[in-house]
Amino acid sequence: MSGPDLAQARRLADQLLQPDPGPALGTLVATRHGGLGLSHALHGEVCRLVAETSPSRQALLTVHAMVCRAVGRWGSEELRDRRLPDLATGRTVAAFALSEENAGSDVRSLAIECRPTDDGWELTGEKQWITYGLEADVLLVFAGTERGPLAALVDTSAPGVEVRACPRTSGFAEARLASVRFDRCRVPHDQVVGRVGSGLAHVAADALTLGRLSIAFASWGLARAALRAATQRAVGRHQFGGPLHERQLVRGLLADASVAVDAAQELCRRAARSIDEAGEWLQHDVLTAKLAASRAAATAAATAAQLHGAAGLLEGSPVDVMVRDARVYEVIEGNTQLLQDLVAGQVLARHRSGEDL
Ligand SMILES: Cc1cc2nc3c(=O)[nH]c(=O)nc-3n(C[C@H](O)[C@H](O)[C@H](O)COP(=O)(O)OP(=O)(O)OC[C@H]3O[C@@H](n4cnc5c(N)ncnc54)[C@H](O)[C@@H]3O)c2cc1C
Incomplete structure (x- = not known):
């Protein structure tokens, strides 16, 4: 991601965190309908950045973008012209x-x-x-x-x-x-x-794939925020005469969370590239990104909460909220077990077709 792209993503994320996000909601709507016409990779970065601060707020961008996608892709020309300009600029939520x-x-x-x-x-x-x-x-x-x-x-x-x-x-x-x-x-x-007749097979399925990509990026964002909180605590909290980070088992927790965050980053960006470059979803890439990133969020949030000890159990504390938000990512837009089933089905199909896994 180039510097100017990242700067644009940051500006949009800041706008989305305001009470009235306005045109920042039109990330993927075509420019001819008044939207921003961003790539999926850039939309994903915006999702990631908003979720680092507020997963609840990021959820607005996810569902709004899913509806815009459905209208833009499957709606009649008349419906697109009538509804998309207001959706693109956030006049309609x-x-x-x-x-x-x-x-x-x-x-x-x-x-x-x-x-x-x-x-x-x-x-x-x-x-x-x-x-x-x-x-x-x-x-x-x-x-x-x-x-x-x-x-x-x-x-x-x-x-x-x-x-x-x-x-x-x-x-x-x-x-x-x-x-x-x-x-x-x-x-x-x-x-x-x-x-x-095609409401589920086409409209919902396509919108849910975008939802999965958006939530994958959001999960990566939450995972990053949690890794940051875990590391700060490991450095700042002293017990037994030294900081927590000097304990090998604590370092193991940090390492596992860091690996999960890095894997989520790579898989999210690969999934976004598949749609931006090929023009169509590579289902395997999107499913894998959502599965891995939502688990990364759960792992990193649990690590952050664990290292905060009793403070991590305070209801409404930042790490407590992260643990709760991360659980949502494993339920919405395809729960973890459903996605495991789908990914396993794809692996088995590739095996049966003689592909060298
Ligand atoms: C915070 C939040 C926001 C939401 N926002 C929206 C929204 O905007 N629009 C909307 O339409 N819905 C929304 N939902 C609903 C969400 O999509 C559903 O909760 C989700 O589809 C799971 O359905 P369920 O809760 O009925 O769980 P169930 O379908 O009852 O599943 C319960 C559990 O059973 C297991 N399971 C289910 N299916 C399988 C399977 N095939 N294989 C193996 N295990 C399985 C999983 O462990 C799963 O978590 C939201 C939910 C939450 C919590």
């Missing part, structure tokens, strides 16, 4: 509404009802765990129809939409999570994103 009570990791279990009407569709049911749902102007909602899954933009001000706060989670505590109830909410045809 977007959130991603996929999860339901019985549709978590298994997104094919959507239960929300979506019936055809004369001019579109009518939604009834509930979505939950929507990051920044309390502040969003528009939601990208996924629902089942008689013609297969549908993805559509639904304005939170539309009749039949009720937004409520979710119980506060221990990680991502500031991520403004919401549940949203739809009661015969009308969705006109021109708000549908992509073909009816």
